[in-house]
Amino acid sequence: MKKNVLIYTSLILLIIGFIVTYHAVVPKGHIQKNKKAQVYTSEWNGAISSVINQATIVANIDSKQLKSTTNGIFMSDTLTLMIPIRQIRDTFDCSVREYNDDCILIEKGSNKIKLYIRARKCEINGEIRETITNVEELNGTTYVPVDVICQTFGYQYNFDMKLNQASIISDNLEARSIPYKYNYEDEGRVPPVSNQGSLGTCWAFASLTALESSLMPEEPYSFSVDHMSLSNSFNLGQESGGDYAMSMAYLLAWQGPVLEKDDPYGDGVTTEGLEAVKHVQEIQIIESKDFETIKKMIFKYGGVQSSFYASSLNSHTGNTKYYNAQTNSYCYIGNQKPNHDIVIIGWDDNYPKENFNADIEGDGAFICRNSWGSDFGNNGNFYISYYDTNIGVHNVVYTRVDDNDNYDRIYQTDLCGYVGQLGYGEESAYLANAYTAKEDEKIMAVGFYATGIDTEYSIYICENFQDISSLSKRSEPVMTGKVKNSGFYTVDLDNSVTVKEGQKYAVIIRIKTPNSGRPVAVEYAYNEQTSSVILDDGEGYVSLKGITWENTEEKNGCNVCLKVYTDKLTANQ
Secondary structure, three states: HHHHHHHHHHHHHHHHHHHHOOOOOOOOHHHHHHHOHHHHOOOHHHHHHHHHOOOOOOEEEOEEEEHHHHOOOOEEEOOEEEEHHHHHHOOOEEEEEEOOOEEEEEEEEEEEEEEEEOOOEEEOOOOOEEEOOEEEEOOOOOEEEEEHHHHHHHHHEEEEEEOOOEEEEEOOOOOOOOOOOOHHHHHHOOOOOOOOOOOHHHHHHHHHHHHHHHHHHHHHHEEOEEEHHHOOOOOOOOOOOOOOHHHHHHHHOOOOOOOHHHHHOOOOOOOOOOOEEEEEEEHHHHOOHHHHHHHHHHHHHOEEEEEEEOOOOOOOOOOOOOEOOOOEEEOOOOOOOOOOEEEEEEEEEEOOOOOOOOOOOOOOOOEEOOEEEOOOOOOOEEEEOOOOOOOOOEEEEEEEEOOOOOOOOOEEEOOOOOEEEEEEOOOOOEEEEEEOOOOOEEEEEEEEEEEOOOOOEEEEOOOOOOOHHHHHHHOOOOOEEEEEOOOEEEEEEEEEEEEOOEEEEEEEEEEOOOOEEEEEEEEEEOHHHHHOOHHHHOEEEEEEOOOOEHHHHHHHOOOEEEEEEEEEEEOOO
């Protein structure tokens, strides 16, 4: 019996080895495998894919790595590696959108792939082709066959059966990943234009327009500006203006967004008791004048909220010497600071400099969506020159927006968010916050601010917090990583940590931000706007080396910005 099993196993492995070797390299320019490959029956392919899927599959894609155990990749019955749609954007540095629930559009540089969900065909740069493997829907997740991506974007694909690993390497790592011209209006990725009227709510309109664009076209929402500007934790009226930091605090605290229909704009009152219809979990802040990153973020994620100097805020017709009404083009060069928020929804690197009322060095402009109604500009849109003094200085983009059932509970003390920074004059420091579990729960994720670029982090869990000395008795980190841009990030734990009702625990983060002597984001009351900050709603701590700690509420008059996300324990857990 054992001998027969061994023979059978050897035969299977021999066939697998032959077939995998046969399909190891995906040639460019072809979607359908050749006729010889098709002689293998679906039964054999199914058996082979089953063997592959029983072990952990690793896909090394340029400098990134995906695993079947954590990222959900798998081998299909047609021996095609399948990747979840949520992994494609960052893995292949491209744009991914789902249109009308029947097709997926993937773009990189000048190349476009349109995959039809319910048909065995695709469209590559306008040419219809037949595919071997369909887009698949499994357990609410959409999976895309990697061979089409490789062939269109110029990747070499190899699968090593012995290691159960895929190697996917770009033929041209220096190739431009974004086009030279792009406009959300052409792509169906921008919500209807809004009109703020006489109120100082441009910041809220820009924030929510950018947020709405990040969800389009899959999810066309209209969020409430009234709720964002009146139901936040700041002491400002709608006439006083605001900024993106207020938007970030409101959204990251899950105070919103809520639907426009539930809290309509312009009546001066807000509706109490509304729950956020989406949970914003990541917002990236783009460095000043980093135009390439701004473009890439627009291409991949959504509109970028930015600001410029509007020389006459009450002149919604744009009657100013800096604006060319014939070409809907604006350029200000001077020392005035930005005073009006808009959303960058596209760009044109070759937009003529002659279209601006300014003597500027070269061509190129951002396409911006204003909040002055459709009568302004071209249906609410206008161009701002790359050479404008203020455009692209202050920029945020919403890069992770989840459904509102992603976690059961949020623990937080920083409702005003990132107000200031704390540190010891060095690039690294430790921050911690202690919480008491409200029921039997699993710690699923941790959220924090990176106050500068290239921030490194290590996350620790102190499961039984007794007093401040407990923070020095931490074990190995549960997660480590690095983020490129400043902003707010939610890190999902590879393995959840269970806490019982009434159990006091602490989350500790070692953070290192290059060229920063104050790497810790904190909340404190520094003016009338932030006077509602509460310091007795939590226990925040900071330390230089993670050995000697101080209570931030008592010593520094501030809260550390550190959030924890949990799920309820079920009966069988």
